[in-house]
Amino acid sequence: DKKIIISPSLLAADFSKLREEIAEVEKFGAEYLHLDVMDGNFVPNISYGAPVISSLRKHSNLVFDVHLMVNEPDYLIKDFAHFSDIITVHAEAVKHLNRTIQLIKSFGKKAGVALNPSTPLDVLKYELKNIDMVLIMTVNPGFGGQKFIPEMIQKIKDLREIDKNIDIEVDGGINDETAKLVKEAGANILVTGSYIFSGDYKKKIESLK
Numbered sequence: 093d094k095k096i097i098i099s100p101s102l103l104a105a106d107f108s109k110l111r112e113e114i115a116e117v118e119k120f121g122a123e124y125l126h127l128d129v130m131d132g133n134f135v136p137n138i139s140y141g142a143p144v145i146s147s148l149r150k151h152s153n154l155v156f157d158v159h160l161m162v163n164e165p166d167y168l169i170k171d172f173a174h175f176s177d178i179i180t181v182h183a184e185a186v187k188h189l190n191r192t193i194q195l196i197k198s199f200g201k202k203a204g205v206a207l208n209p210s211t212p213l214d215v216l217k218y219e220l221k222n223i224d225m226v227l228i229m230t231v232n233p234g235f236g237g238q239k240f241i242p243e244m245i246q247k248i249k250d251l252r253e254i255d256k257n258i259d260i261e262v263d264g265g266i267n268d269e270t271a272k273l274v275k276e277a278g279a280n281i282l283v284t285g286s287y288i289f290s291g292d293y294k295k296k297i298e299s300l301k
């Protein structure tokens with residue numbers, strides 16, 4: 093079994109003290125930091141971009157796990173490669189997924205592909221061997237604090253059966269209860285926003301693991 097990694101989503105942090113928030117989750121055992129970038133186009137919301145993330149980079153040793161909810165994100169990738177460890181794009185947002193994956197890897201970064209709840213795994217059939225991580229969205233992207241979509245459990249199981257080794261990240265509505273279900277199904281990287289940032293980071297991180 094793969095080690096469980098926790099990736100707190102900065103979207104749910106207190107934006108007036110990001111540096112302190114990151115230090116806290118790092119201290120209490122999170123390994124990754126999930127950074128949700130939204131363009132107000134692929135998703136109906138705008139979050140933050142490169143200037144915010146790059147200024148946090150020098151204050152943290154966490155793995156920067158960047159989730160681009162952006163249409164045709166190729167134009168951002170070179171810039172983001174300076175401060176990201178993993179760059180994840182949405183299969184639904186790119187025309188030439190193979191090219192985008194190659195672009196991410198050309199900068200020596202790990203490549204992830206995210207799938208919206210209604211997108212089947214089939215779109216990755218010929219790319220799985222080229223990517224490092226699949227992000228199974230367990231809510232519709234765009235907002236924190238939404239309810240976990242239970243049909244995604246089967247999707248995680250199906251993917252784990254197809255590929256025993258690939259990193260499977262889940263994002264949306266993860267708390268102590270849904271964490272159990274997704275881990276059993278085969279996910280190994282858990283994004284957590286509103287659950288963890290609502291307080292008691294230490295206890296929350298332990299409960300997810």
Ligand code: DX5
Binds near residue numbers: 126232237287
């Ligand atoms: C949603 C984002 C998530 C979000 C998760 O579009 O991709 O990363 O912050 O938030 P919670 O854990 O509150 O569902």
Ligand code: ZN
Binds near residue numbers: 126159
């Ligand atoms: Zn996300």
